[in-house]
Amino acid sequence: MAITLDLAYPFQGRWLTQNSPANRVPSHGTIAYASSYAIDFVPVDGSGRTAPFTLSSLFRPEPPTRFPGFGRPVLAPLAGVVVAIEGSEPDHAAHRGLPSVGYAVTQSRRAGAGWRALAGNHVMVQTDNGPVVALCHLQRGSVRVRLGQRIDVGQMLAACGNSGNSTEPHLHLQAISGADVAHAVAVPISFHGALPRNGSVVEAG
Numbered sequence: 775m776a777i778t779l780d781l782a783y784p785f786q787g788r789w790l791t792q793n794s795p796a797n798r799v800p801s802h803g804t805i806a807y808a809s810s811y812a813i814d815f816v817p818v819d820g821s822g823r824t825a826p827f828t829l830s831s832l833f834r835p836e837p838p839t840r841f842p843g844f845g846r847p848v849l850a851p852l853a854g855v856v857v858a859i860e861g862s863e864p865d866h867a868a869h870r871g872l873p874s875v876g877y878a879v880t881q882s883r884r885a886g887a888g889w890r891a892l893a894g895n896h897v898m899v900q901t902d903n904g905p906v907v908a909l910c911h912l913q914r915g916s917v918r919v920r921l922g923q924r925i926d927v928g929q930m931l932a933a934c935g936n937s938g939n940s941t942e943p944h945l946h947l948q949a950i951s952g953a954d955v956a957h958a959v960a961v962p963i964s965f966h967g968a969l970p971r972n973g974s975v976v977e978a979g
Contacts, residue, residue, distance in 0.1 A: 778962040779905050779949045781851035782927050785934075786979035788822060789815040789843070792944070795962070796969040807889040810960035812948035813969075815976065817843020817934055822975045824942065827870060835867030838936040844943040845916070848909055850899060850929045851965075857906060857953045858898035860890060861917035865935045868942040889955045893946070894938020897931045898953060905961045906953050910946040911938050 783789075792814040795801040800810040818824050825831075825841045838844045844865075890896075895912035897919060913935030919925060936943045950958035963969070970976050 776959070776962055778964050779852075779901070779907070780964045780967060781907065781947075781949075782849075783965050783976060783978035784849050784851040784909060784931075784945065784947060785815065785817070785846065786849070787846065788818050788820065788975050788977050789945070790818050790822065790824070791970040791972055791974045791976060792816055794970060794972050796971045800960075805960070807892070807955050808950040808958040808960040809948055811962045812946060812960075813963070814944050814946050816942065816944040817841070817846045818975060825868075832871035834871070835869055836942075838865050838868055838943050841868065841936075841943045843934050844936065845913055846934045847930050848897075848912060848932050848934055848945055850925045850927055850931055851909075851947070852899060852901055852907060853926050854899040854901045854907075854924070856897060856919050856921055856923045856925060857900045858896070858908075859917055859919070859921055860893070861895050861912065861915060861932070863894045863914060863937040865914050865937050865943075866940075868936060870942055892939040894940060895932070895935060896938075899925060899931075900953060905949050905951060906958070907947065907949050907963075908955075910948075911935055911940040911944060913937070
């Protein structure tokens, strides 16, 4: 059985847990791209809510700037070396309502283009003993670190965005056995020795 990689939470403030491996594995319904133990965190306000859902939300895309966590700092959950960076992908509109034909088409294109297109803007950090942590869907132009840089736990990496395969601003995190995602194996994770379940709000800081 794979050894669990214990991490610090990669943020401060309140974040809602979604697609947690504490509820099911594979957490996102697929083992593709070593995502079996991936987890999502949605930034929320002090009441534990994301942007208000209105009638307009049901029928129209929403600007990512409408969401309370867009641009919120994303921090290093571990110490290591930055082994991959992407920061130029655009932040697209959020889609929380009825299925959008336009978004479905772009989602299909991203899936066909591979993991980098699905991840959008991202930073990958490799530990000294091998595993790599990928933090994805970051805000365009927000990456604060450089390739090959050694970083410490809690250091700011970038900001929460809505790039890649993301329906609203959130952070996708997964641990894998190496930087080559196509050939990597999923690595189980925990945060301070535990794993939050879907629907739980984590408050860190």
